[in-house]
Amino acid sequence: MASAGKPFDDRDGTIWYDGKLVPWRDANVHVLTHALHYASSVFEGERIYDGRIFKLREHSQRLIDSARILGFAVPWSLEQIEAASNETVRASGIADGYVRPVAWRGPEQMGVAAQHTKIHMAIAVWDDWKAYFTPEARSKGIRMAWSKWRRPAPDTAPTAAKCAGLYMICTLSKHAAEAEGYEDAVMLDWRGQLAEATGANIFLGIDGELHTPTPDCFLDGITRRAVIGLAKARNIKVIERAIMPDELGRTQEVFVTGTAAEVTPVTEIGQYKFQVGTMTKTLMADFDKMVRAS
Ligand code: PMP
Numbered sequence: 192m193a194s195a196g197k198p199f200d201d202r203d204g205t206i207w208y209d210g211k212l213v214p215w216r217d218a219n220v221h222v223l224t225h226a227l228h229y230a231s232s233v234f235e236g237e238r239i240y241d242g243r244i245f246k247l248r249e250h251s252q253r254l255i256d257s258a259r260i261l262g263f264a265v266p267w268s269l270e271q272i273e274a275a276s277n278e279t280v281r282a283s284g285i286a287d288g289y290v291r292p293v294a295w296r297g298p299e300q301m302g303v304a305a306q307h308t309k310i311h312m313a314i315a316v317w318d319d320w321k322a323y324f325t326p327e328a329r330s331k332g333i334r335m336a337w338s339k340w341r342r343p344a345p346d347t348a349p350t351a352a353k354c355a356g357l358y359m360i361c362t363l364s365k366h367a368a369e370a371e372g373y374e375d376a377v378m379l380d381w382r383g384q385l386a387e388a389t390g391a392n393i394f395l396g397i398d399g400e401l402h403t404p405t406p407d408c409f410l411d412g413i414t415r416r417a418v419i420g421l422a423k424a425r426n427i428k429v430i431e432r433a434i435m436p437d438e439l440g441r442t443q444e445v446f447v448t449g450t451a452a453e454v455t456p457v458t459e460i461g462q463y464k465f466q467v468g469t470m471t472k473t474l475m476a477d478f479d480k481m482v483r484a485s
Pocket residue numbers: 236361387388389390391392409410411412413414415448449450451
C-alpha cells in the first residue's frame with residue numbers, strides 16, 4: 192500500500208464512518224469529542240487473512256458488548272457491522288492486514304455526564320501492521336519485563352470491555368519495557384496473580400500441560416479461546432486457574448496470544464528464562480493453518 196509507514200491521519204484510501212466510506216483524510220472528530228476527554232470509546236482489532244476477516248462475528252459482538260458495558264449502544268446491528276467491515280476491507284483491496292472498528296461518544300455534551308451524546312462508529316483497514324512483534328522476535332521469542340501497573344479489579348474498572356480507558360496502563364507499561372530494551376511487559380492483577388501482556392494473553396507450558404490465568408479481570412481474548420481449542424484438539428490439557436508469578440520458576444515454555452501477536456513465544460520474563468518449546472511451536476503452526484483455512 193502506498194501509504195504504508197505514513198502517519199495514520201495522512202493516508203490514501205477510505206474509512207467507513209457513520210454509515211459510508213469517506214476519504215481517509217476526512218475521517219475526523221472535533222476536539223471537544225467526549226471520548227477524547229473521558230475515554231468513552233470502545234474498539235476492536237481484527238486480522239484479514241487471504242481477504243477474509245478472522246473471527247469477524249466474535250469481534251463485532253465484542254464491540255457491541257463493550258459499548259453496552261460502557262453504557263451506550265452501538266447504533267448498528269451485528270449484521271450491519273459485519274457487512275460494513277467486509278465493505279471496508281473490499282474497498283481497501285487489502286488481502287492480509289488489520290481492521291480497526293471503533294465506537295465513541297461525540298461532542299454534543301461535555302462533562303462527566305454524557306447521556307445525550309451521539310454515538311459514532313468508524314472502521315479503518317491497513318496492511319503495514321501485520322505483526323505486533325517483528326518476524327525475528329516472533330521466531331526467536333520475545334523478552335518481557337515486569338510492569339509496575341496492575342490490572343484492576345472488576346469493581347474498579349469495566350475490565351470485561353475492550354475500552355480505551357483500560358489501555359492507559361498498557362501504554363505506560365509498554366513504554367517502560369521498551370525503554371529498557373524489552374519487547375513487552377507482563378502485568379499482574381490487583382491480587383498479585385499473573386494477568387496478561389499489554390495487548391495479549393499469556394500461556395505457560397508446565398510439564399506438557401498448558402496453564403493460563405482465568406480471565407476474571409482482563410480480556411478473555413478471541414485468540415486465547417481459539418488457541419485453547421487448538422490445544423484441546425491436540426489432546427494437550429489446558430488448565431485455567433489463578434497463577435502466581437513465582438510459578439514461572441517451574442515453567443518450561445511461555446507464549447502470548449492476540450489478534451496482532453498471534454501466537455508469539457516468550458523467552459524471558461524478568462528473572463525467568465524459557466525455551467521455545469514443542470507445544471509453542473505446534474500451536475504456532477496450528478494457528479497459522481487455522482487462520483487461512485477457508
Ligand atoms: N489483552 C489485551 C489487553 C489486548 O489488547 C488484547 C488484544 N485485543 C488481548 C488481550 C487479546 O485479545 P484478542 O485475542 O481478542 O485479540
